[in-house]
Amino acid sequence: MPELPEVEVLRRDLEKEVVGKKIKAVDVTGTRSVRRHKTKADFTGPLVGRKVVSVQRRGKYLVVKLDGPEALIVHLGMSGQLLRAKSAREKAPKHTHVVIHFTQGGLLRFVDPRTFGEMFVAKYDALAEVEELSHLGLDPLETAMSWELFGRMLADKHARLKSLLMDQKFIAGIGNVYSDEILFQAGLKWDRLSDGLSEQEIRRLYRAIFETLQDAVKFRGSSLADEQYVDLFGKPGEYQKHHQVYDREGQACPRCRRTVHRARFANRSTFYCEACQV
Numbered sequence: 135m136p137e138l139p140e141v142e143v144l145r146r147d148l149e150k151e152v153v154g155k156k157i158k159a160v161d162v163t164g165t166r167s168v169r170r171h172k173t174k175a176d177f178t179g180p181l182v183g184r185k186v187v188s189v190q191r192r193g194k195y196l197v198v199k200l201d202g203p204e205a206l207i208v209h210l211g212m213s214g215q216l217l218r219a220k221s222a223r224e225k226a227p228k229h230t231h232v233v234i235h236f237t238q239g240g241l242l243r244f245v246d247p248r249t250f251g252e253m254f255v256a257k258y259d260a261l262a263e264v265e266e267l268s269h270l271g272l273d274p275l276e277t278a279m280s281w282e283l284f285g286r287m288l289a290d291k292h293a294r295l296k297s298l299l300m301d302q303k304f305i306a307g308i309g310n311v312y313s314d315e316i317l318f319q320a321g322l323k324w325d326r327l328s329d330g331l332s333e334q335e336i337r338r339l340y341r342a343i344f345e346t347l348q349d350a351v352k353f354r355g356s357s358l359a360d361e362q363y364v365d366l367f368g369k370p371g372e373y374q375k376h377h378q379v380y381d382r383e384g385q386a387c388p389r390c391r392r393t394v395h396r397a398r399f400a401n402r403s404t405f406y407c408e409a410c411q412v
């Protein structure tokens with residue numbers, strides 16, 4: 135599932151490609167992608183004729199701000215893709231569910247084979263009332279925060295580090311891949327308790343979160359073998375080549391050459407090095 139870095143890469147691509155463009159028409163085929171709306175027209179109505187003002191990100195959600203009261207919200211789910219096309223003559227990929235045409239030419243396609251992703255419109259001023267957006271925790275790329283404050287936030291919880299990192303109410307945007315990479319970078323094991331860290335460990339974790347996510351954005355996100363992430367131009371990310379432990383069970387730890395292990399935790403796999411992470 136795309137996490138913060140992948141969504142941030144798309145956000146930056148979209149900002150360059152669609153800001154200032156006016157929506158001419160919106161086609162919806164199949165209604166699962168716009169399932170929050172009773173009818174297709176409820177979804178398309180507020181969009182048509184509007185100009186894109188900015189593209190923002192809230193955790194793993196994209197918020198396309200328009201020059202009207204509504205914003206278009208996009209969640210990629212497991213396998214969603216947003217793809218730019220120069221013209222409608224470019225063949226649409228299979229599983230294209232929504233197409234946004236711009237007055238200036240060009241279009242944006244929402245492709246989603248597994249249909250866990252979605253698009254919906256909501257009043258921009260009332261985004262806080264959208265359930266999924268209302269409880270989001272701090273954004274590691276956008277919130278300036280000291281490690282001391284971060285340390286107090288950790289100490290206030292009594293949770294295993296992996297679950298806390300993946301808790302969208304605590305930090306928004308981190309999932310199974312980046313929590314493993316961050317914990318490896320920090321030298322901390324996934325089952326450590328958040329209120330049991332030394333000052334040095336807090337600093338390491340704090341630094342690992344920012345560095346790992348920034349690096350991942352720099353390498354344009356992770357495209358995993360079994361998933362579908364590509365950027366706005368259909369190009370896969372490169373960061374999977376830099377993964378240290380994620381999905382590397384049985385391979386040598388890049389730091390100590392011992393074997394990377396996999397554990398089952400909360401129904402997910404977690405990858406770690408027993409020697410480097412304590």
Ligand SMILES: [Zn+2]
Binds near residue numbers: 407
């Ligand atoms: Zn190691």
